[in-house]
Amino acid sequence: MNKNHDVPFPAPSHWIDGRAVPGSGPLIDVVNPADESVVASVHEGTAEDVDTAVDAALAAFPGWSATSPEDRIAVLRRVAEGMQQHNEAIAATITLEMGAPIGFSRQAQAGFPVASALAAITAAERFAWTEVVENSLIVREPIGVVGAITPWNFPLQQVVTKIVPALLAGNTVVLKPSEISPLSARMFAEIATEAGLPDGVLNVVQGTGPVVGEAISRHPRIDMVSFTGSTAAGKRVSVAASDTVKRVALELGGKAAHLVLPEADLDLAVNRGLAYAWANAGQACGAYTRMLVPQDLQGHVVEKLRAAAAEYTVGDPSDEATRIGPVASETQRRRVDGYIRRGVADGATLVVGGPGRPTGFETGAYVRPTIFSDVDPDSVIAQEEIFGPVLVVIPYTDDDHAVEIANGTVYGLNAALTGDAEHAMAIARRLRVGQVDINGGEHNFQAPFGGYKQSGNGREMGRAGLEEFLETKAITR
Numbered sequence: 001m002n003k004n005h006d007v008p009f010p011a012p013s014h015w016i017d018g019r020a021v022p023g024s025g026p027l028i029d030v031v032n033p034a035d036e037s038v039v040a041s042v043h044e045g046t047a048e049d050v051d052t053a054v055d056a057a058l059a060a061f062p063g064w065s066a067t068s069p070e071d072r073i074a075v076l077r078r079v080a081e082g083m084q085q086h087n088e089a090i091a092a093t094i095t096l097e098m099g100a101p102i103g104f105s106r107q108a109q110a111g112f113p114v115a116s117a118l119a120a121i122t123a124a125e126r127f128a129w130t131e132v133v134e135n136s137l138i139v140r141e142p143i144g145v146v147g148a149i150t151p152w153n154f155p156l157q158q159v160v161t162k163i164v165p166a167l168l169a170g171n172t173v174v175l176k177p178s179e180i181s182p183l184s185a186r187m188f189a190e191i192a193t194e195a196g197l198p199d200g201v202l203n204v205v206q207g208t209g210p211v212v213g214e215a216i217s218r219h220p221r222i223d224m225v226s227f228t229g230s231t232a233a234g235k236r237v238s239v240a241a242s243d244t245v246k247r248v249a250l251e252l253g254g255k256a257a258h259l260v261l262p263e264a265d266l267d268l269a270v271n272r273g274l275a276y277a278w279a280n281a282g283q284a285c286g287a288y289t290r291m292l293v294p295q296d297l298q299g300h301v302v303e304k305l306r307a308a309a310a311e312y313t314v315g316d317p318s319d320e321a322t323r324i325g326p327v328a329s330e331t332q333r334r335r336v337d338g339y340i341r342r343g344v345a346d347g348a349t350l351v352v353g354g355p356g357r358p359t360g361f362e363t364g365a366y367v368r369p370t371i372f373s374d375v376d377p378d379s380v381i382a383q384e385e386i387f388g389p390v391l392v393v394i395p396y397t398d399d400d401h402a403v404e405i406a407n408g409t410v411y412g413l414n415a416a417l418t419g420d421a422e423h424a425m426a427i428a429r430r431l432r433v434g435q436v437d438i439n440g441g442e443h444n445f446q447a448p449f450g451g452y453k454q455s456g457n458g459r460e461m462g463r464a465g466l467e468e469f470l471e472t473k474a475i476t477r
Contacts, residue, residue, distance in 0.1 A: 013042075014049055014206055015189040017056035018199030023049060023206065028179050033099040033326040033333075033365035034317050040097075042182050045207030047215040050174065053203035054221050057145045057172035060200030065142045065170040072168050073124055078195035079164070079188075080117040083156075086191060087111070090156060090184060097181040098152050099326040099365065100280055101317045108280070109184075113160040116461065119445035123463045124168040136476040142170030143247065143471050144223035147216035149209070149237065150185070151229045152178035152328050153283040153387075159185050161449075161460050162226045163202060169469040174222065175204045176212045180328055209233060217241045224249070224469070228285075230385070231410070231454045249458035249468050251285070251450060253385040254413030257406035258288040259427060260301065261419025269418040270304040272440050274391065276416070278312060278369055281327050282336075282389035285455075286414045286435075290375075290382060292402050295395040302351055302373045302393060309352045312369055314361070326365040327388055333365040336388030340370050343381040348372035348392065377405045385411070399427060407432045412452030434459070 013020040023043025030040040064072075083090065090113075091105035100109050131138045146166045150158040155177060166173050177185035189204045205212050213233075217225050217240035224247040227237045231252040241248045258276070260269040269291075276288040293301045317325030327333050341355045353370030369389040375382050377394050396402040406415055407430075414435040417424035421438060428436040434451045448464035450456055458468050 014045060014053070015186060015202075015204040016049075016053045017060075017203065018193055021049075021052070025049075025207070028206070028208075030097055030180070030183060031329065032096050033328055033330070035364055036330075040183055042179065042206040044179075045176070045205040045212040047211065049205050049207070050212060050215040050219060053174045053205050054145060054219055056200035056203050057174055058221060060198055061142075061144060061172045064167075064172055064198060064201045067170070069124060069127070069129060069168070072170065073121055075196050076117065076164055076168055077121055079192050079197065080114055080121065082191040082195050083110070083114050083117065083160075083188070086187065087114075090187060093183050093187060094155060094181065095317045095325075097183050098155060098328040099317050101319075101322040101325045103320055103322075104280060105317075109154060109156060112154070113156045115445050116157060116160050117164045119462060120164045120168055120465060123165075123446060123466050127463060127466055133474075136474045139473045139475060140169075140467075140470040141473055143469055144171060145221060146171045146173045146469060147219065147222040147225045148173055148175045149213050149216060149225065149227045149229065150175065150177050152180035153280060153285075155181040156184040156188060158228050159188055161465070162228070163188070165460075165465045166226070166469045167197070167201065169466055171224075171469055172201045173203065174216060175202065176207060176209075176216055177204065179206065179208055182206050213237070214240055218243060220244050222246060226458075226468070227251070231456075234456060249460075250456035251458070251460060252413075252454060252456040253411055254285040254287070254451065254455050255290060255383065255385055255409045255411040256286055256288045256414045256416065256433075257290045257292050257431075258416040258418070259402050259406060260291060260293045260297070261417065261423055261427075262294045262297070263423065264419040266297070266301060266304055268440070270301060270308050272418065273416070274305060274308050274312075277391040278324060278389040281324050281367075283327060283332075283387050285385075288416050289386065289391060290406075291391060291393045292396050292405055293393060295397055298373060298393060298395045302371075305371055305391070305393070306351055309369065309371060314358050314366065314369065324369055324389055327367060328365065330365050332387065333367055336367045336386055336390065339381055339384070339386045339388070340367070340390060343370075343372050343375075343379070343390075343392070346376070346379050346381070348376070348379065348381065349374040351393070353390075377408060383409050403427060403430045410454040413455035414451075
């Protein structure tokens with residue numbers, strides 16, 4: 001089924017050296033996951049296209065890196081203002097390309113990138129680009145050409161989280177956005193050009209991971225690769241980049257535990273926990289996908305979850321009332337549905353949802369928002385990243401048991417705690433994760449974001465995110 005949609009910034013081509021550059025490869029359809037319509041097509045990039053983009057980035061590097069931090073900040077501030085001005089168009093485009101409900105798109109998919117950019121600008125304004133340590137001058141300098149590879153779940157947010165600090169640091173960039181959601185990245189490139197970013201400083205090559213992503217990772221003239229995506233894909237990037245010993249920053253998968261402490265306000269825990277588990281149809285590396293509850297409270301928590309789940313309307317993502325839209329593609333729908341079927345087969349108790357499509361959605365990439373209880377912490381659905389609206393409830397006996405379960409996966413991205421603040425802080429220090437949220441602390445775009453273990457390395461956001469894109473030189477006399 002095909003429908004015509006007005007996409008504010010059509011993306012039939014790459015964006016190299018400040019202009020649209022048609023590709024020579026076949027077209028990749030950008031499919032609206034809500035109704036399977038084709039909303040745009042982009043050229044599938046090649047290794048030669050990456051070479052062209054790298055040439056442009058190398059040519060632009062001397063001039064851009066020589067500008068003052070103040071001048072770079074001024075350009076990026078105009079970029080943030082441009083994103084704010086195009087908020088509605090960006091939100092509508094992301095809803096079309098990956099299915100996020102329009103209300104969530106406005107708030108998060110289009111709103112978070114502006115907040116992230118402004119936070120990075122603030123970090124750059126405060127940053128010590130040089131400092132004196134005894135008889136040495138310590139200088140922070142740009143790395144060079146950065147290759148950025150970004151995912152489809154928060155397409156613009158992930159672009160901004162990498163590109164803005166990389167540019168503030170004086171680097172030039174070759175970006176490969178996800179082929180599933182490439183339109184918002186092209187919008188960003190045009191907004192940046194309109195804001196006065198010099199030609200060649202930011203280049204976008206559309207295409208797939210095995211071709212364009214591989215070419216970026218292996219490219220001898222790319223000095224760093226920053227990747228966000230699955231742990232399996234991140235391992236491939238690391239291997240490909242190892243031949244040139246380039247810096248690699250990885251923000252990978254997660255399996256966040258939300259520990260509900262015995263003294264917790266259960267209504268708060270359930271409402272927060274479900275919201276963070278099912279936001280963006282559960283397609284977030286930091287989604288609170290495991291709810292750990294005291295064994296003797298599991299029944300109460302499950303009944304509250306059952307009631308809260310009834311408020312989550314599944315529907316057309318362009319409808320203002322929709323809280324859960326489709327997942328991003330038919331491939332993803334089948335993957336999530338397979339995990340739900342595995343949970344049933346392995347004996348977890350199905351609370352709401354289950355396999356198959358929601359009633360009334362015979363087409364589109366829709367899954368049934370699902371909750372399991374009595375989940376074995378070593379089971380597949382408790383260990384692997386599902387990336388869909390699936391919450392598992394796991395009972396625990398005491399603090400030590402809860403910490404053991406929380407730390408008992410290959411991931412270590414983030415976690416959450418609900419309960420007495422002092423009790424929660426003591427447990428937070430025992431969790432092997434990069435971020436911990438206690439009682440719904442307000443999100444801090446200046447705080448570092450990144451994981452332990454197989455959730456990756458390096459940090460994004462704030463000062464740490466800026467440092468990721470800098471080399472350090474000591475000049476001693």
